[in-house]
Amino acid sequence: MTSLQKNLEIKRDPHLLETSIPGVFSAGDVRSGAMNRVASAVGEGAMSISMVHKYLEEI
Secondary structure (H helix, E strand, O other): OOHHHHHHOOOOOOOOOEOOOOOOEOOOOOOOOOOOHHHHHHHHHHHHHHHHHHHHHHO
């Protein structure tokens, strides 16, 4: 295990929309040709802001 992998380990379940990197969140549909990308990104983007605030309260 590298030191980077050790630093990325978390002792909790990831937050909704959190990637495998703690504190990094993803929103929207990035599939090529997806027609609902904009609507999806708007809704999930708003939700991810809430998740970022929750994460920041923990650190």
